[in-house]
Amino acid sequence: xxxxxxxxxxxxxxxxxxxxxxxxxxxxxxxxxxxxxxxxxxxxxxxxxxxxxxxxxxxxxxxxxxxxxxxxxxxxxxxxxxxxxxxxxxxxxxxxxxxxxxxxxxxxxxxxxxxxxxxxxxxxxxxxxxxxxxxxxxxxxxxxxxxxxxxxxxxxxxxxxxxxxxxxxxxxxxxxxxxxxxxxxxxxxxxxxxxxxxxxxxxxxxxxxxxxxxxxxxxxxxxxxxxxxxxxxxxxxxxxxxxxxxxxxxxxxxxxxxxxxxxxxxxxxxxxxxxxxxxxxxxxxxxxxxxxxxxxxxxxxxxxxxxxxxxxxxxxxxxxxxxxx
Numbered sequence: 074x075x076x077x078x079x080x081x082x083x084x085x086x087x088x089x090x091x092x093x094x095x096x097x098x099x100x101x102x103x104x105x106x107x108x109x110x111x112x113x114x115x116x117x118x119x120x121x122x123x124x125x126x127x128x129x130x131x132x133x134x135x136x137x138x139x140x141x142x143x144x145x146x147x148x149x150x151x152x153x154x155x156x157x158x159x160x161x162x163x164x165x166x167x168x169x170x171x172x173x174x175x176x177x178x179x180x181x182x183x184x185x186x187x188x189x190x191x192x193x194x195x196x197x198x199x200x201x202x203x204x205x206x207x208x209x210x211x212x213x214x215x216x217x218x219x220x221x222x223x224x225x226x227x228x229x230x231x232x233x234x235x236x237x238x239x240x241x242x243x244x245x246x247x248x249x250x251x252x253x254x255x256x257x258x259x260x261x262x263x264x265x266x267x268x269x270x271x272x273x274x275x276x277x278x279x280x281x282x283x284x285x286x287x288x289x290x291x292x293x294x295x296x297x298x299x300x301x302x303x304x305x306x307x308x309x310x311x312x313x314x315x316x317x318x319x320x321x322x323x324x325x326x327x328x329x330x331x332x333x334x335x336x337x338x339x340x341x342x343x344x345x346x347x348x349x350x351x352x353x354x355x356x357x358x359x360x361x362x363x364x365x366x367x368x369x370x371x372x373x374x375x376x377x378x379x380x381x382x383x384x385x386x387x388x389x390x391x392x393x394x395x396x397x398x
Contacts, residue, residue, distance in 0.1 A: 077103060077139065078141045080144060082107050082130060083107045111130050139164065164201055187271070203375070219319045229285045231288045231304070233302070237298040237300070258295060260291065301361070301362075306358060331351070336361055
C-alpha cells in the first residue's frame with residue numbers, strides 16, 4: 074500500500090484529495106495535516122465524510138510516508154518545504170503554482186515535473202516530484218495541445234472561460250460569498266490571469282515557434298464547481314481533419330475525450346474527465362473544453378499523477394461518475 078500524507082487538508086482541494094484517497098484501493102491515508110483544525114475530526118470540516126472515517130486532523134508531521142500532497146495556497150508550498158524538508162524518497166505532489174514554471178521548478182535538490190499527463194506522461198512516470206497544473210491551465214491546454222503538437226498555432230488565440238466559485242478557494246472573499254455570487258456574473262484578471270504563463274510555456278514546449286497572443290477573459294459563474302471554456306483561433310484544417318487530429322492525439326488519454334456532439338458542464342462535474350468538442354466556422358476553429366476544477370483541475374489530476382508515479386493504472390481510485398441532473 075502507498076502511504077500518503079496531506080498538508081492543508083481543510084480546504085477544497087484537500088477535501089477532494091481526502092475523499093479520493095480514502096477510497097483508493099492502493100492507498101493508506103496516514104495523516105491529514107491542518108494547523109487550524111488539529112484535533113478535529115475530518116468530518117467536522119468536510120461534513121459529508123461523516124460515517125466514512127474517524128480520522129482527525131493533526132498538527133504533527135511525519136516522513137514515514139511514500140507521497141505527500143501539498144494542498145496549500147500559492148506561495149505557501151515552497152515556504153512549507155523550506156521549513157520542513159522531507160527525505161528525498163518521499164514523493165511530493167504540489168497543487169499550488171509554486172513549482173509549475175521551469176524557472177522555479179527546483180528546491181533544495183528536488184526538481185518538479187509539470188504534471189499534465191496528456192503532455193508529459195513519460196516524464197511523470199519517472200519523476201520524483203510533481204507540480205500539478207492549475208485548473209484553468211488544464212482546461213485550456215487540453216483544448217490546444219493537439220494544435221501545438223502539429224505546429225498549427227499560427228494566429229492569436231481567443232478564450233472565454235467560466236469557473237465555479239470553488240475555484241476561488243474556501244477562504245471567504247467579497248466575490249465568493251453566496252449573496253454576491255448568486256444570480257451574478259462577472260469577469261476578472263482580463264488578459265492577465267496567472268495561468269497564462271504555464272499555458273504559454275507548455276505550448277512553446279510542443280511548438281517552439283509559437284509566438285501568438287493568448288487573449289483570455291476569465292469569468293466567475295453562478296455555480297459551485299466546473300470550468301467551461303470556449304477557445305478559437307484561425308486554423309487551416311477542415312472540421313473533419315481537426316477532429317481526426319484531436320482524436321489521434323488523445324487516443325491513449327485516460328480521461329480526455331473528444332465528443333462528436335456539443336458538450337455541457339454537467340457531463341464532467343464530479344469526474345476526472347476533460348471533454349472536448351470542435352466546430353469549424355469559416356477559417357476559425359472553435360474548441361469547447363469542460364472539466365471539474367476540483368478534480369481534473371486539481372485533486373483528481375494530482376491522484377492521477379500519483380498513480381503514474383507508482384506504476385498504477387491512471388484510473389485507479391478515479392472512476393467517478395457525473396450526475397445526469
